[in-house]
Structure formats: structure tokens, C-alpha cells
Amino acid sequence: MEPMTTARTQAPRWLSDEEQRTWQAYLHATTLLEDHLDRQLQRDAGMPHIYYGLLVQLSEAPRRRLRMTELAMNAKITRSRLSHAIARLEKNGWVRREDCPSDKRGQLACLTDEGYEVLTRTAPGHVSAVRQALFDRLSPEQQKSLGEIMRIVAEGLQPKEAGADLPWLR
Amino acid sequence: MEPMTTARTQAPRWLSDEEQRTWQAYLHATTLLEDHLDRQLQRDAGMPHIYYGLLVQLSEAPRRRLRMTELAMNAKITRSRLSHAIARLEKNGWVRREDCPSDKRGQLACLTDEGYEVLTRTAPGHVSAVRQALFDRLSPEQQKSLGEIMRIVAEGLQPKEAGADLPWLR
């Protein structure tokens, strides 16, 4: 008897009506929200949401700098994508690359003063956009629940520590 | 006294620690999940997740066809994006364009038999991927809560019916 975990060859267990509605709502909400924030930041900060997130990560790191791989991991993106992104941010003068002293293969992404300035200038508007779109609409219980759910999902998609291959390293 | 709704000029109300953790978890979970499903479908069906969603919408429509604008609305994307997407799907032979009989400006996107075949062939694997990544990890209460939360968020970002401009019409 086949294990139930590989549904590939089994009769598929379709989504129930309620599951379908939940899944649809999830897709709608996430695409609308991402779109909304992308537009907001493109307009107010001149970069898409994910680039903004990179600057935030850097701003919170010691000495405002991070190894490329570490930054990619934090942001849950591939190193390739990060390379392109940092190249663009470097052109804007918001990030600078530095050689890593301890590993000659390594690169550090460093937030520049201008990059920091962009962040301080645009952060209030962005926080407010996130509040308006998300937190202000949810009860405290819903916020708590959302946090738990999202942690579970993220955890599940995170590559297992031992030996599994790491998506952002591909 | 300024209304609290325009926080633009006010001292920003930052996110609390818990809100920040929730927001981070949300960003991580949604990017990891989108990535995961994009890869799964690119591998198994030869198209990104959103394109797959378009085929699904068409498959559920009467006569397996939909006006472009309506399809764009259902999928929460701009008409421009849809135009490009349909062009690509047409090249694959999975969708065909037809002139709308009642409105000479209009176009209908029609799912072809091959398009339908791709769907039936790949749907089980996709459903299973969604289950594994999402539903199987959540309790019934969490699933219910997720549905409610996502409906609220989507609702809030949906353009109001009267006079507001419609994002997907831009």
C-alpha cells in the first residue's frame, strides 16, 4: 500500500468548498497587497517593496552591512536575484559593495548614508500603508492568529537544516 | 486638529514588536509560498502560478471563455499584464482569442482543448502542493481564521465600487 504522503499517483484529494474559498481569498489578498505596497513604494521611494526590504535589513545589521548570502537568506530570495538587486541599488547610491576581509570570495552589502536617508524619509509613509492595509483592519486575536499561521507556513517551506538544498543558494 | 487617518504628516505610529514579527512572518511565508508554487508549476506545467490561475478561471467559466477585463478582475491583475500573459498562453496553444460578438472592442479568452488537458494533467500535483504547504499544516480553526483574515484584507484593497479608479484598468 502506498504511503499517503506521495499523492502524485493517487486519486487527488481536492480542496473542499471552504478550502477553495480560503485559497482564493489568500491569493487575492496577497497579490492585491503586494501590488499595493509595490506601487506605494515605487511612488514614494523609487523602488519596489523587496528592494526596500533589503535596505531595511541592512539598516538593522551591525555596522549597516551584511554578507550577500546572509542578506539573501534573510530576505528569502536567491543570491542571483540579490546580485541584480544590489547592482541596481548601488547605481542609486543607496548601497555600496565591499570586499569581505575574512573571505576573499565574500562581498558585503553596505547601506550608504544616502540609503539610510531614503529609509528614514520614506519609512513613516510605508508603515502607515501597512497599517491601513493590514493591521488596522484586524482584531488583536486575528493579528495573533495571522502571526502564528504565517510562522507555521514559513517554517514549513524553510529548507530543513540538514542536507536539504537551500533555494536561495541555487 | 488633523484627522488621524492621514498619518503622512504625523509622527509615525511604528509597529510594535509583535506586529513587526507578524509582518516579517507574513512576508516570509508569502514569498516562500509563491516561490514554491511558481517552481512547482514551472516544472510540472511549464508556466508560472499566475498563468495557471488564468487557465483555471477559464476552465470554470461558461463555455470556457471570458472577457479580458473580467478575467483580469478575477485574477486581480492589470489588463496590460493580462494581455501579455494571454499572448504567451496563446503561443503555447492553451488559449485562443476570439472577437466578442456584442462589443467590437472586446476580446474573449478561450481555453483550448490542449489548455484543458494541461490543466487536468497537472491539477492533482498542484492541489497536493498547496495542501502540503498550507492546509495540512493548519488546524481547522486556523484555516477558518485565515480565510476570514484574507477576505478582510482583499476586501479592503478592492477598489470601492463608486467612482474609485480600478487598478486593473490602469
Added chain:
DNA sequence: TGGTATAGCTTGAGACTTCAAGTAATCCAG
């Protein structure tokens, strides 16, 4: 009826992402 505004959709350019392949430095088994 005629003229202007609007709706429906497409197009092209530039920005962003992905994937596979490439370079260079480090690790490590023997």
C-alpha cells in the same frame, strides 16, 4: 446628429526575475 469623453484592449520600452552557466576562493580527503 455630431463631437467629445470613456471603455476595452494592445503595444513597446525599460525594469525585474529566473535559470543555467561561469569564475574564483576555500575546504577537505587522502
Added chain:
DNA sequence: CTGGATTACTTGAAGTCTCAAGCTATACCA
């Protein structure tokens, strides 16, 4: 201490998305 595997990161091409501009057809109104 040496050569093959691995790690760190980059690159280029092809695919996708956005934005502004464009075209045609319909709607509206005087």
C-alpha cells in the same frame, strides 16, 4: 600539500511585469 568538491557570488539571456502611450469602438450629451 594537493586536487576535486564545495562555497560565494556574478553574469547574460530569456521570460515576465509595469508604466505610459496608443488605437478603435462605444457611450454620452448638447
